[in-house]
Every structure is written in C-alpha cells, then in structure tokens.
Amino acid sequence: MTQWLSRVQTPAYVADIKALKQNLAVAARIKKETGCRILLATKSFAMFELFPLFAATLDGTTASGLYEAKLAHEHFHGEIHAYSPAYSEQELQDLLPLCNHLYFNSLAQLTRYGPLCRAVHGADSRLGLRVNPQLSLVKNNPNLYDPSAAGSRFGVFQESLTPDVLAAVDALHVHNLCENMADDSVRLIHHLMTMMPKALEAVDTINLGGGHYFTHPDYNVEALIEALNTLQMRFKVNIILEPGGALTFNGGHMVASILDIVDDREVPIAILDASPTCHMPDVLEMPYRPEVVGDQPDGNYRYVLAGKTCLSGDVVGTYAFDLPLQVGDKIIIKDMLQYTIVKTTTFNGMPLPDLGVLDEDGTYRVVHSFGYEDFKQRLSQTRQPLLV
Ligand SMILES: Cc1ncc(COP(=O)(O)O)c(C=O)c1O
Structure with missing residues (x-):
C-alpha cells in the first residue's frame, strides 16, 4: 500500500494535484494556441x-x-x-x-x-x-x-x-x-x-x-x-x-473501505463505507462502471462493490482482483472528482467523505472533514433534544 493511502480515513475524495496540473497544462495550450x-x-x-x-x-x-x-x-x-x-x-x-x-x-x-x-x-x-x-x-x-x-x-x-x-x-x-x-x-x-x-x-x-x-x-x-x-x-x-x-477528468479518486463481505451469493458482495447514490451519483445516473485500482480482466476473485445504503441498486459494479478482498481493505475508485463532491447527499444518514489532497510530493492532507452536524443542519432548525 502506498504511503499516502495508509493515511486516508475513509470514505474520502482525494484530489491529485499532479493529475490536475496535467489537465490544466492542456487548457493552457489551447488558450495559448487560440x-x-x-x-x-x-x-x-x-x-x-x-x-x-x-x-x-x-x-x-x-x-x-x-x-x-x-x-x-x-x-x-x-x-x-x-x-x-x-x-x-x-x-x-x-x-x-x-x-x-x-x-x-x-x-x-x-x-x-x-x-x-x-x-x-x-x-x-x-x-x-x-x-x-x-x-x-x-x-x-x-x-x-x-x-x-x-x-x-x-x-x-x-x-x-x-x-x-x-x-x-x-x-x-x-x-x-x-x-x-x-x-x-x-x-x-x-x-x-x-x-x-x-x-x-x-x-x-x-x-x-x-x-x-x-x-x-x-x-x-x-x-x-x-x-x-x-x-x-x-x-x-x-x-x-x-x-x-x-x-x-482523472484528477482524483474516491477511497473507500470494505466493511463486510456478503459471501453466500454467486458473486460475493463487498460492502463499502461509501455509496454510489450519495457520493458517486453519476455511476447510477449515467449509468457507468468506474475503473477501480487492482481490477484485472482475468482476476481470480470477483466481487460486487456496493454501497451501504438501503437502495437495492446502490452498486458500483463487478470487479475481479488477483487476491481475495478482506474486511478493512481500501478500494480506490478512479476519476471521482467531477460531478461528485458538488452532488453529495447524506441519504440514510451517510457521512460525507473527507475532502483530501494528494500533493505532488506524495503528501496527503485533509482539507475538510464532516460530522453529524453537517447531516443534521440541513434537516431542521435547532430544537431542544427530547431527553427524559
Ligand atoms: C451551461 C454549461 N456550461 C458548462 C458545463 C460543463 O460541462 P462539462 O462538465 O461537460 O465540460 C455545463 C454542464 O452541464 C453546462 O450546463
């Protein structure tokens, strides 16, 4: 596991500065030549x-x-x-x-x-x-x-x-x-x-x-x-x-952890601490199957990667890996900066992912993290808790 990945608290969006700079270099060229x-x-x-x-x-x-x-x-x-x-x-x-x-x-x-x-x-x-x-x-x-x-x-x-x-x-x-x-x-x-x-x-x-x-x-x-x-x-x-x-495009990832593996299905289902409907909505809206790091066309171990909400279709897709997945493994879902952070929801009370940045020198830093208050404040004005 690369060093930065071990520092990511999941779920998290990780903006990759090097990749974003490459994109901006193409924009700079178009501007310059036109x-x-x-x-x-x-x-x-x-x-x-x-x-x-x-x-x-x-x-x-x-x-x-x-x-x-x-x-x-x-x-x-x-x-x-x-x-x-x-x-x-x-x-x-x-x-x-x-x-x-x-x-x-x-x-x-x-x-x-x-x-x-x-x-x-x-x-x-x-x-x-x-x-x-x-x-x-x-x-x-x-x-x-x-x-x-x-x-x-x-x-x-x-x-x-x-x-x-x-x-x-x-x-x-x-x-x-x-x-x-x-x-x-x-x-x-x-x-x-x-x-x-x-x-x-x-x-x-x-x-x-x-x-x-x-x-x-x-x-x-x-x-x-x-x-x-x-x-x-x-x-x-x-x-x-x-x-x-x-x-x-390709300027960052969603990193999620496996919470459980439902293994009595034809294809085992790895349940993530992230959710397509809350955090990667275009996967369901477009719909499309995002690329996942480690997925191999001829990988021996196939899994459905799925979200932890109640929505039956809250599924990223089916992927094959060289090694069996374990609870606690981190999964990197690619190209997850565009139309993601701007569209997140807290459906099912899902926590919002951290916003992280991977700097060019490989340093990972968290720019913002969220908690219960971020979920609560959109649902009503503050009221006294009904504590007895
Ligand atoms: C008016 C307008 N401009 C720009 C954009 C950005 O498009 P894209 O992200 O596909 O480059 C959109 C996207 O819907 C749009 O509606």
Whole structure:
C-alpha cells in the first residue's frame, strides 16, 4: 500500500494535484494556441481550496446561479460568468454586484433583465443569449445529457436571432456537448458557422460551453485548436470555453473501505463505507462502471462493490482482483472528482467523505472533514433534544 493511502480515513475524495496540473497544462495550450478564454464550470467541481491552482491557468469561472457566483467571488480571482435556465428577479439582483457576464436562456428573460444589467454595469455589462443548435452529438444517455434533445428547455432556436435580438447582446452561448471527443467539438463549430453566420458576425463573443473532453487520451487537441482558430478568423469573435469535466477528468479518486463481505451469493458482495447514490451519483445516473485500482480482466476473485445504503441498486459494479478482498481493505475508485463532491447527499444518514489532497510530493492532507452536524443542519432548525 502506498504511503499516502495508509493515511486516508475513509470514505474520502482525494484530489491529485499532479493529475490536475496535467489537465490544466492542456487548457493552457489551447488558450495559448487560440487566444480563447477558458472558465471552470463550478457546477462540476467547486473545492475552493484548489481554486488558486485553477486560477493560475484559467480566466475565471462560470456559475449556474447565485451561490456558485458568490463562491467564485470569494475564492477565485478571475472573471465570473453566470448562466441559468431561468433567474428569479431576486437572484438576478443579487448576482449583479458579483458578475457582469450574464447569459440568458430565453428572449423573455433577456427582455426582462437585460436593461437592468445594462443600467448597473453600463459599458462593462456583457450580455449573452443561449442558442440551441438542434444538433444532437451526445451519445451517452441523451435523454439526460443532450442539450439538443427533442423537448430540451435550453436556448433559443436560430430563427429567434433577429437583428433586434442580436443588437441586444454581446455574446452567444452554445453548450451542446457532454464528454465528447474532438470530432464532435469540430462538428459543432462548423455547424454553427453554417447555421448562423449572420449572428456570429453580429456579436463579439461566442461561448462554446463545456463538454469538450480535451484531456481524454482519445481527444485530438490539434483538431479543436484548428476549428477554434478557423471560427475566430472567419468571424472575428472572441471565444470562450467553459469546461468542467475536462479539467478534473482523472484528477482524483474516491477511497473507500470494505466493511463486510456478503459471501453466500454467486458473486460475493463487498460492502463499502461509501455509496454510489450519495457520493458517486453519476455511476447510477449515467449509468457507468468506474475503473477501480487492482481490477484485472482475468482476476481470480470477483466481487460486487456496493454501497451501504438501503437502495437495492446502490452498486458500483463487478470487479475481479488477483487476491481475495478482506474486511478493512481500501478500494480506490478512479476519476471521482467531477460531478461528485458538488452532488453529495447524506441519504440514510451517510457521512460525507473527507475532502483530501494528494500533493505532488506524495503528501496527503485533509482539507475538510464532516460530522453529524453537517447531516443534521440541513434537516431542521435547532430544537431542544427530547431527553427524559
Ligand atoms: C451551461 C454549461 N456550461 C458548462 C458545463 C460543463 O460541462 P462539462 O462538465 O461537460 O465540460 C455545463 C454542464 O452541464 C453546462 O450546463
């Protein structure tokens, strides 16, 4: 067992600084070779202890609403952009002191709030409108992840981009991918150039959203760079990317311990002190089978790894190891930074995992740990305990 692993109290998310720096180096290259700006989509990862690391390379963050914008304002020195499918008037009022880059999902919201933004930020206000390109490129569970799916609530259609509408915005926003490789990024960019050339000429900025999985080994970064440069040269637009997953892909793990092994089943079941539904929700939502350290295609000892909640389907998957697992063994589940910490729940009163960092020199440190109060405080106001 590596030294750091022996120091991890489970369950814990372990952010791997070396791996995150490798991801950020790809972002730095794209920025350098295209001149585009890159924002961290904090909906995917918002462990603000690490914001300075991201801020050293990125231009800022994009928030899904008020709370993420506040967090960025407090801890991430950079631009703060916000996009939400709909803002309430109060949210918008509260957002305005924090950010001047606001994207709207509909013409009605743009009309309702645009003048207010212009009044507050004057020449510095940067207004954008989300466009639905009606181009389905997401293959994985499109009902859940494809913004162009039939019936999608995201963005206006190209026909709505009249001269009056375009005169009211500075930027267009197209988030249309999810874990897509470069050929889909390129298809999207070429589709936009064909679908809405007049709109691209009318604005000064295009935000191409997230879902460009540019840190994946199969992603052709050169192809993305070429397409971005073509778009930029042809339409003289500033380009923004706002990835989440690509920046944290393979950037850390979930470490869990085996509490028990149910061994009278066809495949023995190792019960972990972590839970997919509470701590790794995309395993069930997407669904997918995450990689686990030590899993071998021809391993002799097969186990189902499962969570400790009451949900029958709270299962990570079936894995095969060279040696039998034992109660107390630690299991490392890979690629567990993106869309995990931001989505945790305490269903079944499950403790929240520690937030840990593995530094480049191999040192492990805990950034935050949680207890009973973190579970309790979301369930009611403080009341006197019913002690007799
Ligand atoms: C508007 C918007 N921007 C950016 C992102 C980040 O996407 P990803 O994490 O796939 O790169 C999302 C994710 O849903 C999004 O909805």
